[in-house]
Amino acid sequence: MAKSSNELLEALKSAGFRMTPQRTAICYVLSQRFDHPTAQSIYEQVRAEHPSLSLTTVYQTLDSLLKIGAITSLGNAGDDTIHFEVNTDPHINLACLTCHRICDLRSEAIHALEKEVQQAVGSKVLSGRVVYYSECLEKSNPLECTYHPSVNQEVVHG
Amino acid sequence: MAKSSNELLEALKSAGFRMTPQRTAICYVLSQRFDHPTAQSIYEQVRAEHPSLSLTTVYQTLDSLLKIGAITSLGNAGDDTIHFEVNTDPHINLACLTCHRICDLRSEAIHALEKEVQQAVGSKVLSGRVVYYSECLEKSNPLECTYHPSVNQEVVHG
DNA sequence: TCCTACCTTGTAATGATTACAATATAACAA
């Protein structure tokens, strides 16, 4: 359910933004990651192929994507750093306060909940955050991610 | 459903924290406010009666209350400032991105949603944030607050 | 190919939050 790289790029393009190698790379990385990455974390990954990339560009691109609603901001996960949401389908996010990783949890109730919000504020709802904080069970047994179980293997606790 | 001043103080006391005039005043202000105040905003209000109060003390007290779970953090509301939650009953929060005020919305679906979270992560759920971002309808007609409609009158947009 | 408005980059500024150390005081016991 996460947006593809092309969907993100197309969203930028049709909003009047130019196509650049940096934006292309950033959108690609965004589309590949299901851990709700931070700007710094995206920066480090993209820099591997674009050594001249500036952190400012990452922030600027994320801000553009936010403004057109292609992604949203989930706030922090116990670190003091903004985590970005690429999956705009309604769901619950589970954040681990130890490893600061966030994973998705499928939800049935979320649809009824969003209906309640719509009824209360009408069409003015811009975005939402549904985040629950917890701890991974074990160092070797992090929070289960019902959307992308594979990312569960990458966690390393301090 | 918000905690009373005494409940907050009692929570601190039984957690081994000392009673001080500053903490008493901060807890009182917290119990009276339904707008999910920031540290700065609490500071300004308490300072009216305790002119020597330090902003650091407000942060420290809020941190203590957070640690014992008496309050939670809702994150920011478009400003870059943490808003605190005194009402720990399950509910939806509506944040206005213009005036950065947050109000509560009663919800039926939230109970089913929290049940889903419990089943997924067990007893390890520490706290949650359910926040939807919107805009007040009019300068004179802010977001309706189903818990405390009276606070709706205090909003001033820029 | 040329133009120009938009983008990227490096660096500096911002501002909420936290760290620190000196002073004050709540809580407990004598």
Added chain:
DNA sequence: TTGTTATATTGTAATCATTACAAGGTAGGA
């Protein structure tokens, strides 16, 4: 009540994610 001590408060300095800025680079249309 008084003394003791661990904890709290305060003022100031440091932190650090994010934003602002200005100079040079480039996408995209003519």
